[in-house]
Amino acid sequence: MNTFKFADLKIGMTEEFHTESVRGGAAVHTVETDALEDTGGEVGVPLEISQERLDLFRDLTGDISPIHIDEDYARERGFAGRVCYGMLTSAFYSTLVGVYLPGKYALFQEAHISMAKPVYIGDRLSVTGKITDLNEALKRITIKARIRNQRGETVSRATLAVGVSE
Amino acid sequence: MNVFEELRDIFKTVFDDEELEIAPEMTARDYEDWDSLAQIRLIVETERRFGIKFTTQEMNGLQNVGDFTKLIEGKLS
Numbered sequence: 001m002n003t004f005k006f007a008d009l010k011i012g013m014t015e016e017f018h019t020e021s022v023r024g025g026a027a028v029h030t031v032e033t034d035a036l037e038d039t040g041g042e043v044g045v046p047l048e049i050s051q052e053r054l055d056l057f058r059d060l061t062g063d064i065s066p067i068h069i070d071e072d073y074a075r076e077r078g079f080a081g082r083v084c085y086g087m088l089t090s091a092f093y094s095t096l097v098g099v100y101l102p103g104k105y106a107l108f109q110e111a112h113i114s115m116a117k118p119v120y121i122g123d124r125l126s127v128t129g130k131i132t133d134l135n136e137a138l139k140r141i142t143i144k145a146r147i148r149n150q151r152g153e154t155v156s157r158a159t160l161a162v163g164v165s166e
Numbered sequence: 167m168n169v170f171e172e173l174r175d176i177f178k179t180v181f182d183d184e185e186l187e188i189a190p191e192m193t194a195r196d197y198e199d200w201d202s203l204a205q206i207r208l209i210v211e212t213e214r215r216f217g218i219k220f221t222t223q224e225m226n227g228l229q230n231v232g233d234f235t236k237l238i239e240g241k242l243s
Contacts, residue, residue, distance in 0.1 A: 109203055135213075137222045138206055163206075 002103030006139045006164040009102055011131050047092060047125045049084050054121065057088045084119035089156050092127045093145055097162050101129045101143060105165035109140070113158040117149070124150040129160070139164055169216075169238050173231070176215060180207045190232030216242065 058069055066073040067083050074082050090113050097106045119125065126148050133142035140163050147156040170190075178186050181199055194200040212234075213219055218241045228234050 109206065135210065137220050137225060138209060140206065140210075161206075161210075 001099050002101065003105065004102035004164070005105050006102075006134075006141075006166050009131060009134060009141055009164065011134060047127070049089075049119055049121055049123045049125065051082075051121050053088065054082060054084060057085050061085075061087075079118055079120075081120050084121070084123070086113075086115040086119075086156070089115070089119050089125065089147060090158070092125065092147060093129075093158055093160060096127050096129045096145060097143070097160060101131070102141070102162065102164050107163035107165075108160070109163055110161035111158055112160075113156060115156055117153055117155040119149065119155050123155075125155070139166060167242070169242070170235050172215060173212070173235055173238065176208065176211050180204060180211055188231050190230065190235065192231045193229065212238065218242070 054068060058064060063085060067077060067079070068074075068085055069082065071082055074080075090111070093111055093113070094108060097108050127145065128148070129143045129145040131141050132144045135141070140161060143160040143162060145158045145160055146154055147158075149155050170188075174186075174188050177188050178184055181197075181204065183199075186197075194205065209220060209225060216238055218238065220237070224237055228237065
């Protein structure tokens with residue numbers, strides 16, 4: 001986990017982390033903090049959407065909308081299969097903020113999210129975030145974030161506001 | 167530019183309430199949704215609209231809408 005405090009942060013600062021999830025298994029992640037590379041101020045987190053994750057989200061939230069849990073229904077609606085919950089995909093913004101950018105000293109305040117394309121079981125996602133504004137008086141940062149699938153298509157865009165401890 | 171009129175529009179935007187009216191003596195205690203996060207959003211939106219920046223000290227000294235209006239006017243003059 002990163003431990004950036006407000007004074008450590010800069011617009012466009014560069015960090016990158018990799019996380020791997022195990023297909024068909026529990027949400028097992030390995031974090032390779034030694035694999036840093038310059039990506040122009042963005043943080044990347046490759047992830048895979050599993051059936052287990054959809055089912056866990058259903059159980060956690062009680063959202064039993066058939067588009068997420070019924071393969072046949074989803075196909076009748078014109079989708080390629082069960083559609084991942086948009087809020088499940090969006091939940092990775094929480095990981096971005098709370099673990100990577102800025103990490104430990106974050107207080108997630110706002111998220112404005114657009115769910116641009118459907119996400120399906122087996123999709124591998126990468127989450128990127130870039131600091132675009134720092135408010136010194138409020139000790140608050142703005143992050144432009146984006147989630148892409150394995151084909152590089154943007155499936156979600158967000159503007160995040162985060163308070164950061166001094 | 168009428169700062170008070172602009173500020174009223176900022177309040178309406180931040181609280182998503184077209185009926186909201188403000189007064190110089192109004193404080194956070196007078197409006198249920200005016201919590202600490204709303205205060206941050208008010209500051210951010212005001213900075214953006216007027217193209218100004220506040221300091222922590224300036225924000226801590228604010229007592230009501232009237233103080234806020236005077237602070238903005240002072241920065242614009």
